[in-house]
Structures are given as C-alpha cells and as structure tokens.
Amino acid sequence: MDKLTNLSEIGEFGLIERLTKDNTLKNRTSLLGVGDDCAVMEYGESPVLVSTDAMAEGVHFDMMYTPLKHLGYKVCVTNFSDIYAMNGIPQQIVVSLSVSSKYSLEALEELYGGIKLACKKYNVDLVGGDTTSSKGGMFISVTVLGKGEKNKIVKRSGAKKNDLICVSGDLGAAYAGLLVLQREKVTFEANPSFQPDLKPYEYVIQRHLKPEAQKKIIEFFKEKNIVPTSMIDISDGLASECLHICKQSNTGCEIYLEKLPIDYQTSKTLEEFKILPETAALNGGEDYELLFTINQKDYEKIKDHDNISIIGYVTDESSGCKLITPQNTAMDIKAQGFNHYSNKNC
Amino acid sequence: MDKLTNLSEIGEFGLIERLTKDNTLKNRTSLLGVGDDCAVMEYGESPVLVSTDAMAEGVHFDMMYTPLKHLGYKVCVTNFSDIYAMNGIPQQIVVSLSVSSKYSLEALEELYGGIKLACKKYNVDLVGGDTTSSKGGMFISVTVLGKGEKNKIVKRSGAKKNDLICVSGDLGAAYAGLLVLQREKVTFEANPSFQPDLKPYEYVIQRHLKPEAQKKIIEFFKEKNIVPTSMIDISDGLASECLHICKQSNTGCEIYLEKLPIDYQTSKTLEEFKILPETAALNGGEDYELLFTINQKDYEKIKDHDNISIIGYVTDESSGCKLITPQNTAMDIKAQGFNHYSNKNC
Numbered sequence: 001m002d003k004l005t006n007l008s009e010i011g012e013f014g015l016i017e018r019l020t021k022d023n024t025l026k027n028r029t030s031l032l033g034v035g036d037d038c039a040v041m042e043y044g045e046s047p048v049l050v051s052t053d054a055m056a057e058g059v060h061f062d063m064m065y066t067p068l069k070h071l072g073y074k075v076c077v078t079n080f081s082d083i084y085a086m087n088g089i090p091q092q093i094v095v096s097l098s099v100s101s102k103y104s105l106e107a108l109e110e111l112y113g114g115i116k117l118a119c120k121k122y123n124v125d126l127v128g129g130d131t132t133s134s135k136g137g138m139f140i141s142v143t144v145l146g147k148g149e150k151n152k153i154v155k156r157s158g159a160k161k162n163d164l165i166c167v168s169g170d171l172g173a174a175y176a177g178l179l180v181l182q183r184e185k186v187t188f189e190a191n192p193s194f195q196p197d198l199k200p201y202e203y204v205i206q207r208h209l210k211p212e213a214q215k216k217i218i219e220f221f222k223e224k225n226i227v228p229t230s231m232i233d234i235s236d237g238l239a240s241e242c243l244h245i246c247k248q249s250n251t252g253c254e255i256y257l258e259k260l261p262i263d264y265q266t267s268k269t270l271e272e273f274k275i276l277p278e279t280a281a282l283n284g285g286e287d288y289e290l291l292f293t294i295n296q297k298d299y300e301k302i303k304d305h306d307n308i309s310i311i312g313y314v315t316d317e318s319s320g321c322k323l324i325t326p327q328n329t330a331m332d333i334k335a336q337g338f339n340h341y342s343n344k345n346c
Numbered sequence: 347m348d349k350l351t352n353l354s355e356i357g358e359f360g361l362i363e364r365l366t367k368d369n370t371l372k373n374r375t376s377l378l379g380v381g382d383d384c385a386v387m388e389y390g391e392s393p394v395l396v397s398t399d400a401m402a403e404g405v406h407f408d409m410m411y412t413p414l415k416h417l418g419y420k421v422c423v424t425n426f427s428d429i430y431a432m433n434g435i436p437q438q439i440v441v442s443l444s445v446s447s448k449y450s451l452e453a454l455e456e457l458y459g460g461i462k463l464a465c466k467k468y469n470v471d472l473v474g475g476d477t478t479s480s481k482g483g484m485f486i487s488v489t490v491l492g493k494g495e496k497n498k499i500v501k502r503s504g505a506k507k508n509d510l511i512c513v514s515g516d517l518g519a520a521y522a523g524l525l526v527l528q529r530e531k532v533t534f535e536a537n538p539s540f541q542p543d544l545k546p547y548e549y550v551i552q553r554h555l556k557p558e559a560q561k562k563i564i565e566f567f568k569e570k571n572i573v574p575t576s577m578i579d580i581s582d583g584l585a586s587e588c589l590h591i592c593k594q595s596n597t598g599c600e601i602y603l604e605k606l607p608i609d610y611q612t613s614k615t616l617e618e619f620k621i622l623p624e625t626a627a628l629n630g631g632e633d634y635e636l637l638f639t640i641n642q643k644d645y646e647k648i649k650d651h652d653n654i655s656i657i658g659y660v661t662d663e664s665s666g667c668k669l670i671t672p673q674n675t676a677m678d679i680k681a682q683g684f685n686h687y688s689n690k691n692c
Binding site for chain 2: 004009010015018023027038041045048060092094103112130131133134135139145147
C-alpha cells in the first residue's frame with residue numbers, strides 16, 4: 001500500500017487545492033467558485049455572494065476563556081468579513097451547530113445571544129440552521145449570503161502594477177490578545193485563586209474574542225465611489241493575504257515595514273512576549289481588517305481617512321513579493337499563517 | 347442559581363424554537379426564515395433557496411461501516427433533498443469540514459470523491475468551503491443554494507382540507523439498513539474474522555448509506571404542471587413530517603396504515619428485528635422521500651405514477667392527525683423522530 005499523506009504535510013491551502021482540483025462550474029447561476037473570499041452567483045439583477053466559515057472547539061476557541069456570547073458574535077463577524085472583502089453587503093446567515101449534551105439550553109441561548117447581537121449590529125437576518133449533537137466538542141459553521149452590485153464585486157485577482165496597497169485599522173492585536181489569554185490560562189491552572197488584572201490588555205483581548213468586520217470601510221467606498229482593484233480580508237495574517245492577492249493577480253508587491261499600522265497596546269503587549277510587533281502583524285492572523293489595492297487616481301479620496309493606511313504598492317510579477325525594511329533592505333514575504341494541522345490556534 | 351435545562355429535555359425542535367424565538371427578518375432580500383425545509387431569498391427574478399444540514403461522527407455516521415465516499419455523497423443528497431422539498435432545483439453547495447489529523451489526505455479525497463459524484467449526478471456546483479482541524483471526530487456541514495420559480499415555491503404551510511396526501515418511493519428502508527449495519531458491527535466486534543453476507547440486505551443498506559434525493563419527482567411536477575399545496579422531505583420519519591405539515595397548515599389529516607409504501611426487502615429485514623414495517627415507516631427516518639399534498643383536481647395527473655403513493659387526505663384542524671388502521675380504528679399520530687440528545691441515530 002502506498003504511504004498515506006498526513007494533512008500537516010500539505011497545510012490548509014494545499015489541502016483545499018487538492019480537494020477541489022478538476023472542479024468546474026456547470027450552472028448558469030454560478031459565476032465564481034472556490035478561490036476567493038466568497039463565491040459569486042447570479043439569480044437576477046443583484047449578484048449573490050456566499051461564504052462559509054467554521055470554528056471548532058480546541059482549535060479556534062478554548063472554552064476556558066471564550067464566553068459563548070463572544071463566540072457566537074465572532075463566528076458571525078468572521079463570515080460578514082468575507083462578504084465585505086468582495087465589496088458586498090451581508091444579508092442572511094444559516095448556522096450549523098454541533099454540541100455535546102454537556103451544554104445546557106441556557107449555554108446555547110448565550111451563544112445565540114451573540115449570534116443575534118452580531119446580526120442586529122450588521123443588519124443581517126438569521127434565516128435557518130441545523131442543530132445536532134456531537135460526541136466531541138462544539139463545532140459551529142456559519143454560511144453567509146450577501147448582496148453585491150453588478151461590476152462592483154471586488155476579487156483577489158484584479159490588482160494592477162502601481163496600484164496602492166492599503167489596509168484598514170491596525171494589525172497584530174488579536175494575536176497579542178490570544179497570547180495574553182493563553183498566559184492567563186496557564187497561570188490560572190497553576191493557581192486557581194489568582195485574579196488576573198486584564199485592564200492593560202483590554203483592547204487586544206477584545207480584538208481576539210470579539211472582533212468586528214469592516215462595514216464602515218465598504219460604506220466609505222460606496223460614498224466616495226471607490227472600487228478597489230482587489231481585496232481580501234486578513235484572517236491568516238497580512239503576509240499570507242498579500243501573497244494571495246499577488247498570486248491571483250499575477251503581480252508582485254512592495255510592503256514597507258514601517259508603514260504597518262500597529263496599535264500602541266499591541267506593541268506593548270507583544271514586547272512582554274518578546275515578539276516583534278511587525279511579526280505579529282505579518283503572521284498573527286484573525287485581524288479581520290481589509291487588505292485592498294486601489295488605482296493611484298483614487299489616492300486623493302483615501303489619503304485623509306483615519307482608518308486606512310497605505311502600506312506599499314503593486315509591482316511586476318517578476319519582482320516578487322517584497323518586504324522593505326526601514327534600512328531599505330528587501331526581504332521575500334513568506335506566509336506562515338496558521339496551519340491548523342500543525343500549529344495551535346487558540 | 348436556577349437549574350440549567352438539559353438539551354435532552356427539550357429535543358431538537360424545542361431547542362430550535364427556543365433559540366430562534368423573537369427572530370425577525372429585516373432585509374428586503376429575506377422572504378422566508380426559519381421553520382421550513384429552506385429559507386427563501388429574493389436577489390432578482392428567481393427566488394433563492396438556502397438550507398444547511400450537518401453530520402457528526404458518532405451521531406449521524408459510524409466510521410466503522412460508513413465509507414467516506416458514501417458519507418460525502420449522503421451529506422450532499424440530504425441537502426439537495428431540502429431544496430426539492432420546496433419545489434426548487436439545487437444549484438450550488440459550500441462545504442464546511444472539520445477533521446482531526448488522524449485522517450489522511452487520501453481519506454479526504456475519498457470524502458470529496460463522494461461530494462463531487464453527488465454534485466455531478468444532481469448537476470450542482472461546489473463553489474466554496476472551509477476546512478479546519480478538529481480535536482474530536484469528523485464534522486461536516488453542507489449549505490446548499492437552489493433556484494425556485496416565482497409563485498411555485500412550495501412551503502409546509504399550504505395544505506388545504508380535502509387535499510390528497512402523497513408520498514414518493516417507499517419508507518422505512520434506511521432504518522432497516524441501519525439496523526443491519528449495527529448488528530453486523532456487534533458481530534464483527536465479537537469475532538473480527540466473521541464475513542457477513544450482506545447480499546439479502548443490499549437495498550436497505552444502500553438506502554441508509556447512499557440515499558438519493560427526489561429530483562425526478564420535481565421534474566415530473568414541472569412536466570405535468572403540478573404545484574403541490576405543501577411539501578416536506580422525510581428525514582425524521584413520516585409521522586414527524588405529517589405533523590409538521592398539519593401544524594404549519596393548521597389542518598388535520600387521515601393517513602391509512604395499509605397505504606404506506608414499504609418495500610419487500612424492508613419488510614423481511616424488519617421482521618428479523620421484530621419491528622413492524624409500519625413503525626419503521628412512521629418513525630424510522632432518513633428516507634429522503636417527499637411527503638406532499640395536492641389539490642384533488644390533480645388526482646388524474648398523478649394516479650398512474652409508479653413512484654407516488656396516495657396515503658391519505660387533509661382534514662380540519664379540529665379532527666386532529668389520525669392514523670387509520672385496516673380495522674378502521676383511528677389513532678393519534680405521534681412523532682418519535684430522532685432526538686439526538688437522547689437516542690442513538692447511527
């Protein structure tokens with residue numbers, strides 16, 4: 001018998017590539033399949049966007065420090081983020097939930113409380129679901145449907161040479177929050193009477209436990225009549241997402257290390273863990289910010305936006321994907337991201 | 347602290363009711379939410395149907411006798427069945443998969459082989475997904491999108507007094523197949539060198555491991571210009587589904603026990619287990635046949651269809667939901683269905 005391939009050898013993206021090779025679209029209603037933040041369908045005037053994101057106990061969240069309400073909120077927001085990443089507006093979700101009978105009705109009401117709160121805040125309807133028991137931990141999968149505008153759907157593949165590379169908000173905070181929570185868990189396990197002071201970490205912890213999606217950025221695009229040339233949401237770290245855009249657009253890029261937007265609390269927290277903030281920004285993941293490229297003609301429209309940073313520009317494919325240090329050294333961008341089959345991510 | 351409510355006390359439907367109470371639809375694109383086989387959306391001319399169905403290892407399937415290819419096929423087909431149950435045509439799926447690293451790439455290729463086979467047979471496009479690791483067993487959730495025709499979407503709620511109650515195919519076979527597989531598992535565990543002869547059970551085992559959805563019935567409706575007044579797919583047993591239709595249509599029903607379509611191999615197999623075939627038909631589940639009601643004017647159109655049985659008719663709500671024995675005794679229809687939190691279902 002041939003040797004079987006362990007999943008950790010090929011990683012998540014390798015796995016998806018293998019499982020979906022030879023996959024072709026047959027239906028007239030299917031416009032875009034696997035390989036972007038969302039699939040795109042056409043059932044009439046408005047393109048329909050669809051995306052799915054799952055979270056598993058012990059992999060994406062640790063019940064020891066994840067309040068169920070936050071978990072419900074987060075799994076919705078991460079899905080909404082995929083719709084925004086196509087320049088769409090999330091409309092509906094369906095929720096698949098698998099839980100063991102150790103959970104009470106009241107615990108699941110907490111979880112659904114978070115789901116409903118996210119739906120309310122982002123104006124999304126919960127339209128269906130499936131709830132089943134589990135012999136293992138909790139597993140929750142949300143599928144979101146969103147509305148796009150014809151000719152304004154933004155894919156990963158549209159970046160052009162000389163476009164500006166922009167990012168919303170700040171990066172690395174969710175990873176810093178995760179590190180704090182993991183540290184406090186270890187301390188708590190050693191001494192359950194210890195009361196941690198989490199005040200100095202409030203922002204980073206919130207970024208991990210209760211992230212937000214970038215609705216306002218999409219509204220700003222609409223208001224200013226900006227259509228980014230490419231876009232992706234940052235779930236696996238900036239480096240990985242940059243590579244996705246460049247690969248799918250057949251371009252290279254230059255990203256300036258000192259331009260990476262990093263919050264002060266994030267920097268201070270990462271210092272405690274002896275991690276360079278830029279490393280967390282590049283590889284930390286779970287920021288749910290938007291990475292996008294725009295034509296230089298739109299520079300005037302975005303240059304004064306408080307929450308958008310220009311971090312580099314698009315180059316020729318042959319130039320590769322480069323990180324430029326303050327000393328003007330160019331390094332290759334490498335994606336670490338999270339490989340769920342070899343790293344811990346909660 | 348108040349006593350917490352155990353999930354087994356309220357069952358799946360009670361749980362869904364509690365979790366989705368006060369849930370209202372806000373978006374213009376949302377036409378129908380929780381409470382039918384699918385949700386219905388409007389993004390243009392053609393209504394969009396969406397449904398999600400999940401399967402968990404040890405709850406819905408047992409790895410000991412479930413080939414991964416069959417599992418992939420089944421989870422798709424059960425989703426397609428929900429779209430057909432609204433008189434729609436499945437178009438796209440997204441797949442959420444959570445698997446532990448004990449599975450090899452080759453094992454997942456088998457699973458996806460089944461998914462692709464189902465997509466090919468039913469002309470559905472695989473457009474996206476999310477794959478993540480799991481600390482427990484395998485969990486797979488599929489969300490399906492389908493296309494409906496305006497004014498031809500069939501809900502559970504449209505049955506009218508005197509409508510004929512019909513069912514496609516035959517019932518109870520999947521449950522009989524499950525019983526055989528469970529018996530062989532016990533035998534195998536006691537004596538691993540034992541080679542079971544499964545030939546006499548081929549049909550019932552196939553109905554459990556590799557069910558089909560009722561595409562042809564929907565095509566027949568279109569061809570004959572029949573729009574059922576109500577419809578549901580039979581996943582939890584005929585009794586449970588009858589009660590859903592009657593409750594949501596505010597009607598009663600009379601179902602004739604001797605009219606229940608039961609295959610010969612199913613009867614023979616159930617006899618070995620000392621189970622009445624009618625009991626399996628009413629409460630066995632996983633048949634994925636369609637239960638529907640039609641106006642009497644359509645009787646001529648369906649009466650000669652080989653694969654449709656008329657099993658009763660719709661009555662006033664005040665008459666209740668009754669099962670009529672060959673001796674003309676009326677009994678109340680009670681739903682056992684499967685409560686995943688108290689029964690085993692694989």
